[in-house]
Amino acid sequence: MSRPLLIARRAAAGLLDAIQALSLVFVIIVAGIVITALTSSNFYVLEILVLAVIYMQFTSSWDVLCGYANQDNFGIAFFTGISGYIAAILNKSLAMSPWLTVPISATAAAAAGLVIGWLALRLRGPYFALLTIVFAAVLSKLAYIFSHVTGGEEGISGIASFSRSVETDLLVCVALLFISVLCMTAFARSHYGLILRSTQHNEDAALASGINAAHYKVAGFGVSAFFAGVGGAMFAHTHMQVSPELMAGSLSVLVVLMAVAGGRGTILGPVLAAGALTLFNEWLRIIEIYRPIIFTGTLIVMIYIFPSGIANASFFARAPLLRRLLFGREA
Amino acid sequence: MTLLVASNLSRHFGGVKAVNDISFEIPAGTVFGIIGPNGAGKTSLFNLLTGFLPPTSGSVRFRNREILGEKPYHLVDAGIARSFQLVKPFFGMTALETLMVPIWSRKLRLKFLTREMREASARAQLDRIGLADKANTLVDDLNQGDLRLLDIARAVSTEPEMLFLDEPFSGLGQEHVTRLSSIITDLKQSGVTVAIIEHRLRELMQLVEHVMVMNFGSKLAEGKPADVVRNPAVIEAYLGSKGMQFGSAGG
Ligand SMILES: Nc1ncnc2c1ncn2[C@@H]1O[C@H](COP(=O)(O)OP(=O)(O)OP(=O)(O)O)[C@@H](O)[C@H]1O
Ligand SMILES: [Mg+2]
Numbered sequence: 056m057s058r059p060l061l062i063a064r065r066a067a068a069g070l071l072d073a074i075q076a077l078s079l080v081f082v083i084i085v086a087g088i089v090i091t092a093l094t095s096s097n098f099y100v101l102e103i104l105v106l107a108v109i110y111m112q113f114t115s116s117w118d119v120l121c122g123y124a125n126q127d128n129f130g131i132a133f134f135t136g137i138s139g140y141i142a143a144i145l146n147k148s149l150a151m152s153p154w155l156t157v158p159i160s161a162t163a164a165a166a167a168g169l170v171i172g173w174l175a176l177r178l179r180g181p182y183f184a185l186l187t188i189v190f191a192a193v194l195s196k197l198a199y200i201f202s203h204v205t206g207g208e209e210g211i212s213g214i215a216s217f218s219r220s221v222e223t224d225l226l227v228c229v230a231l232l233f234i235s236v237l238c239m240t241a242f243a244r245s246h247y248g249l250i251l252r253s254t255q256h257n258e259d260a261a262l263a264s265g266i267n268a269a270h271y272k273v274a275g276f277g278v279s280a281f282f283a284g285v286g287g288a289m290f291a292h293t294h295m296q297v298s299p300e301l302m303a304g305s306l307s308v309l310v311v312l313m314a315v316a317g318g319r320g321t322i323l324g325p326v327l328a329a330g331a332l333t334l335f336n337e338w339l340r341i342i343e344i345y346r347p348i349i350f351t352g353t354l355i356v357m358i359y360i361f362p363s364g365i366a367n368a369s370f371f372a373r374a375p376l377l378r379r380l381l382f383g384r385e386a
Numbered sequence: 387m388t389l390l391v392a393s394n395l396s397r398h399f400g401g402v403k404a405v406n407d408i409s410f411e412i413p414a415g416t417v418f419g420i421i422g423p424n425g426a427g428k429t430s431l432f433n434l435l436t437g438f439l440p441p442t443s444g445s446v447r448f449r450n451r452e453i454l455g456e457k458p459y460h461l462v463d464a465g466i467a468r469s470f471q472l473v474k475p476f477f478g479m480t481a482l483e484t485l486m487v488p489i490w491s492r493k494l495r496l497k498f499l500t501r502e503m504r505e506a507s508a509r510a511q512l513d514r515i516g517l518a519d520k521a522n523t524l525v526d527d528l529n530q531g532d533l534r535l536l537d538i539a540r541a542v543s544t545e546p547e548m549l550f551l552d553e554p555f556s557g558l559g560q561e562h563v564t565r566l567s568s569i570i571t572d573l574k575q576s577g578v579t580v581a582i583i584e585h586r587l588r589e590l591m592q593l594v595e596h597v598m599v600m601n602f603g604s605k606l607a608e609g610k611p612a613d614v615v616r617n618p619a620v621i622e623a624y625l626g627s628k629g630m631q632f633g634s635a636g637g
Contacts, residue, residue, distance in 0.1 A: 061496075068501075246486075246490045249479075249483060249486060249487065249490070250487060250490060252476065252478060252479055252483075253476040253479065253484075253487050255476075255477065255478060256474070256476075256477050257474045259438065259458075259470065259474050260470065260474040260475070260476065260487075260537070260540065261476075261487060262437075262438075262457070262458040262459050263436065263438075263458055263462070263467065263468050263469075263470070263540075263541065264459075264462065264487045264488040264491060264540055264541075264543070264544060265459045265462030265463060265488055265490075265491025265492060265493055265494070265544050266459055266487060266488075266490060266491055267457070267459045267492075
């Protein structure tokens with residue numbers, strides 16, 4: 056069998072397997088969002104759902120590498136930012152349609168991910184985290200330095216939205232999220248996920264098993280950056296503006312916290328946590344002044360109670376059916 | 387036929403000559419023993435031969451091809467596998483998952499095309515080392531003996547022609563020792579060449595036909611086990627005053 060054919064066959068089998076393994080709760084949530092988009096005209100609710108979908112995209116893209124390789128990327132905003140800005144610039148200056156900017160900017164983010172992944176190969180733990188922080192920090196500085204292109208602090212506004220209505224924008228976003236989660240689940244359940252997990256503590260045994268560990272880590276970085284990039288472009292085309300916040304350290308940290316609280320290495324744990332936490336954060340607007348304190352406090356308490364995240368809580372080991380419903384099939 | 391030829395192999399760490407100008411040959415189909423006191427450079431030698439340590443100088447030819455300095459995963463493709471003295475388990479993974487990893491080496495990935503084939507192969511390997519009932523146990527919950535056997539099974543899973551085992555018997559209880567000895571004998575019978583570093587001489591002497599003794603990074607002696615253990619220089623270097631006891635144990 057030729058190599059491309061073999062890869063195509065594996066990818067198809069992987070996607071099929073991911074569909075079979077998918078969390079029922081996630082499917083229900085996606086269906087719920089679709090129904091809301093089709094029936095509701097409450098602008099406020101639709102906007103919040105768009106935001107929740109974007110955060111679900113961000114956290115799952117973080118998890119697909121970091122949750123499996125057990126390395127903490129504290130610079131996911133590098134990829135959301137670079138992709139969001141590229142989408143914005145392509146759309147504004149070349150009048151490119153979102154159907155083109157999303158794949159192009161996500162691919163650019165993936166390319167950047169491959170480079171950073173390669174540079175980070177030898178680093179572990181805090182050193183790995185530092186490298187990702189530095190890259191994201193440099194990028195946001197660059198956004199200020201090249202303000203004639205990026206709009207500096209103001210950012211870029213007047214970006215085209217996916218469609219003329221929020222309802223359709225939400226449908227586009229939730230469709231992109233659904234496809235992304237399927238692809239990332241397939242990736243994580245494939246030998247890529249297996250080998251990333253095998254390198255968590257020490258990669259000598261993987262090397263001695265004939266595995267070029269570097270290849271898998273760099274590929275994982277590329278995949279993570281690609282889907283973070285999809286999220287960044289989603290943001291640009293729904294909020295119709297991008298600002299340095301999209302590449303800020305605070306966003307990176309928030310994504311790490313939500314993913315870790317949800318349960319790393321499960322894709323769906325971070326997805327569900329990001330969705331729930333975004334809604335919770337919006338709901339807290341009724342007590343606006345205390346909102347940031349209560350929100351971050353909740354995150355910290357969650358991580359304190361479930362240090363390995365909700366999806367990995369020992370509770371679910373004893374309730375496999377519930378686990379299956381919420382987070383999908385395990386093996 | 388000679389499978390592996392090391393010539394003037396050296397590796398220095400600053401002033402420490404961990405491996406110092408060693409030359410030896412491993413004939414195909416044999417079990418080759420390496421002994422020597424702590425810090426003699428045995429593990430460093432294995433690291434050189436399996437691509438885990440860049441050499442200071444020298445040459446290693448495997449099936450007449452220079453392999454020194456190649457990456458460990460390329461050496462696996464070439465037919466070289468190893469286990470570790472300090473086992474490095476895939477924490478968070480099950481025993482079965484551990485043995486799925488080598489299947490994705492370039493050497494084997496085209497051999498097992500379906501998920502069923504891959505799983506069956508990993509299960510067969512687990513069965514062989516007697517851990518079939520622990521297939522779905524996390525390695526975090528396995529004891530030292532099981533972990534060592536699993537690491538050896540991981541190495542064997544790569545279907546090597548030449549297998550390097552670094553102190554495979556250490557930390558094993560009697561039952562595990564018996565099982566491992568018979569696995570090594572089986573491997574030999576199926577044509578695999580095995581090199582073993584070992585402190586537990588009783589097990590080693592029964593398995594090997596040829597022993598090399600290392601001390602301070604150099605080769606001290608080499609030959610049939612029975613002859614080597616009677617060599618006064620070996621007794622002196624390896625066991626000091628306990629030498630006589632050692633001589634009788636080996637004979
Ligand atoms: N990475 C390293 N850096 C510096 N020195 C090293 C390194 N690895 C080994 N050494 C030194 O090289 C010498 C040989 O060590 P090695 O581990 O190869 O010995 P060994 O024969 O396997 O000993 P043991 O029986 O204790 O396993 C020792 O003096 C050791 O301290
Ligand atoms: Mg050693």
